[in-house]
Amino acid sequence: MTTPLLALRGLHFGFASHPVLRGVDLALYPGERLALTGANGAGKTTLLQVLVGLRHPSGGQVIAFGEERRAEADFVPVRGRVGLLFQDSDDQLFCPTVLEDVAFGPLNLGRSRDAARADAEQTLAALGLDGFAERVTHRLSAGEKRLVALATVLAMRPEVLLLDEPTNGLDEAAERRLLTHLEGLDQAMVIVSHDRRLLERLATRAVSLHEGRLVPATLHSHEHTHRHAHLHLHATGVAGDHDHGRSAPVHADHHGGE
Amino acid sequence: MQPSPLSPRGGRLLAQHDPRLLVVALVLFALVTVSLKTPTAAAVALAAALALAAAGGLPLRELLRRLAVLEGFMLVVLATLPFTVPGEAWLTFGPLTATREGLFTAVLIALKANAVVLALLGLLGGLEPAVLGHALGRLGLPEKLVHLLLLTVRQIALLDQEQRRLRQAMRARAFVPRSDRHTWISYGNLIGMLLVRSLERSRRIEAAMRCRGFQGRLYLLDSHRWRFPDTAWLVGLLPLLAGLLALDRLS
Structure with missing residues (x-):
């Protein structure tokens, strides 16, 4: 069996009075796209931050690429190989121009200015x-x-992507565009989201954070019949009371992969 | 998207040059103007600055709004200098005596200050702050200062957005500023909340920087090229400045 890219063993995080993670076990293997769900405040973002060493656990092990990581210095090489997409892109983009922001990671990895610029543009x-x-x-x-935030992460050519609510606050068109790009990536992923449509389309496996522990979850799509209104607009001057017909469109036609 | 207070609103006429040319031209113009000693030369400098401001393409309203900041200070200078510089008496108000020398100095300072600020607004007022930061960095200003400027610009825009959102939330609950205790407490809360959120944001940004391997170095990448016309403009500027100095010293 291959070694997992990232793994957590019996991980604890939080304060005695307010534990967030209480013995989390997790393993992410190459090619996997793991959906991570859970209620608000369950500790999903914290878990992603622990994986790249932005927060230090109070107990348990963080294992990245086959080695246990404890101190800040252990995580520096990890961050070059694991890209974290933040919930709020304004936190992630701090350079004046897009080019500088995307080239920032490659430059930090020691690539030359020209190589970093080429990476960024590519x-x-x-x-x-x-x-x-x-x-x-x-x-x-x-x-x-x-x-652009996704570009800043991808420019470092990571092997694992941690996506924290990637479609949060996006309109439908922007969401579709992001999804298309994410689907085309071959990195292993951990995807935190409440968006079932996104998870069903991307994820290969699902876990849920419940009371500080990870439990397997299922993402399934099933045939069902339901009734709902389909709005359409009438141009001004067109009577709105025409016959709207009784036949509903076929489910798969208007729900895609739902 | 809300317009940021830092969005450039100027025209594109000057913006097609290398921003370094604009900065260098401004510094030379300011140095020459400040060294002028006659009101005639200072008036010529002011006229040149007006032309620059017009060429800069900043809308008149915006120009006046920014100039108003300077004029407030200028009024104080104009009002006090005649009375504080010793010399030949010109006007007497009770115990106060205005001198001709004082008036002369006040007028000279007003002309020079307005000339420099108008040139500044004309040359640099239309530049994107990021572009200005890059130009300063390329001109050899310490990188730390340049990055401080650039990060500040970025964060001011976010702080401004945050502030607008909070104020909207207050107005949505029927808040109307009055001069009473409730208003001051509410504004106190607003400022406090802005500080707390800024601190939190700075922590998240620091985390984002660490995620991308930040090791204490920031980088500037831009693609402005110094072209032949920029050199030509700079060389063309020199005789004009020399002429201004000659007018000043020879008259």
Whole structure:
């Protein structure tokens, strides 16, 4: 059996009066896309932060790429190989221009300026963001910010992606665009989300954080019949009381992979 | 998206040059203007600055709004200098005596200060703060200062957004500022909340930087090229400045 890329063993985090994680066991293998669900405040974000050493557990082991990681110095090489996409892209983008932000990671990994710039431009192009290099980060739309934040992570060529609510705050078009790009990536992923549609489309396995522990969860899609209204707009001047027909569209036609 | 207080609103006429040219031109112009000793030369400098401001393409309203900050200070100078510089008496108000020398100095300072600020607004007012930061960095200003400027600009925009959201939330619950205890307490809470959120955000940003392998170094990448026309403009500027100095010293 292959060794897991990332693993947690009996992990505890929190304070005596307020424990967040109470003995979490987790293993992420190459090619896996793990959905991580759980109630608000269950500790999903904390768990991702523990995996890259931004928070230090009060007990248990963090194992990354076959080695146990404890101190800050142990996590420095891990962060080059595990990319964390933050919930709020404004936290992730701090450079004045998109190009500088995307090149920041590669430069920190010791690549030359030209190589970092090439990496950045290539990553932007792969995400359909050509022409964004000189844009000012704080003037991008929410959807653009999320894609640029993903670019900053991908430019470091990580082996694992940790996505914290990747579609949060995005409109439908931006969400679709992000999903298409995520689907095309071959990295192992941990995806924290409440968005069932996203998880069903991306995830290969699901776990749920419940009372400080991880329990297996199932994501399934099943055939069902239901009634709901499909809104359509009438142009001004067109009577709204025409015959709307009785036949509903076939379920799969309008729900895609749901 | 809300317009940021830092969005450039200027025209594109000057922005097509290398921003370093604009900074260098401004520094030279300011140095020459400050050294002027005659009101005639200072008036010529002011006229040149007005032309620059017009070329900069900053809307008049915006220009006046920014100038107003300077004029408040200038009023104080104009009002006090005639009475504090010793010299030949010109006007007497009770125990106070205004001198001709004082008036001369006040007028000279007002002309020079306005000339420098107008040139500043004309040359740099239309630049994106990020572009200005890059230009300063490329001109050899300490990198730490440049990054401080750039990070500040980025965070001011976020702080401004946060502030707008909080104020909207207050207004949505029928808050109307009055000069009473309730208003001051509410504003205190607003500022406190802004500070707390900024601190939290700074921690998240630090975490994001560590995630991307931050080791205490930030990098500047831009693609401005110094082109031949920039050199030509700079060389063309020198005789004008020399002429200004000559006018000043020879008259």
